[in-house]
Amino acid sequence: MTPRDLVSVVGNPEVRAISRRYLVSNGFDGALTCIGVVIGAFLTGVTDGATVVKIGLGAAIGLTTSGVWSVWEIERAEKQAELSRIEDAMLTDLGGTSLERDKTAARVVNAVASGLGPVISIVVPLLPFLAVGSLYSMVTATVVSVALGTGILFIFGSYMGSISGQRWYVAGFRMALAGVAVAAVNLLFGG
Numbered sequence: 001m002t003p004r005d006l007v008s009v010v011g012n013p014e015v016r017a018i019s020r021r022y023l024v025s026n027g028f029d030g031a032l033t034c035i036g037v038v039i040g041a042f043l044t045g046v047t048d049g050a051t052v053v054k055i056g057l058g059a060a061i062g063l064t065t066s067g068v069w070s071v072w073e074i075e076r077a078e079k080q081a082e083l084s085r086i087e088d089a090m091l092t093d094l095g096g097t098s099l100e101r102d103k104t105a106a107r108v109v110n111a112v113a114s115g116l117g118p119v120i121s122i123v124v125p126l127l128p129f130l131a132v133g134s135l136y137s138m139v140t141a142t143v144v145s146v147a148l149g150t151g152i153l154f155i156f157g158s159y160m161g162s163i164s165g166q167r168w169y170v171a172g173f174r175m176a177l178a179g180v181a182v183a184a185v186n187l188l189f190g191g
Helices: 003-010 013-043 049-090 098-131 138-163 168-190
Strands: none
Touching: 003 013, 003 098, 013 049, 013 098, 013 138, 013 168, 049 098, 049 138, 098 138, 138 168
């Protein structure tokens, strides 16, 4: 597999659709996890922004590893099954062909997209905690973080709404509502 193979499959609408699903799905999980982490840190009395960042990065590493590893294995199985069906129908071995390389490249693209979702949706909301003490208090950093996480959810929802022909702002609001719900449930039952 070469960089050219990767570029080739990125242009494939089916590969883009699958990668988009993985990116948004795992990004959704990451944003909700981050909101839960920052509200939990606030409720338990964490007073240091760096501690919240470390906890959040631990969650990011776990969700990113999960996203990349699971998609790598899922897509390996699915792509091999597709290739085997084609080989059976054609009565020939397709190992080493451009079709096999395309399926491998698609797996790489899908796994990267899957891991990118939680990285973006956890790291961005953690940024306010780097400014605790200089720019923000813990309360302010928590509020800004939840707002950023909810904003990322809105962007994901808006994007998915726009590609499906829905009203982008309604789809964005529906997805952002999950962030508000996670924050509210944590505040209600975590305190």
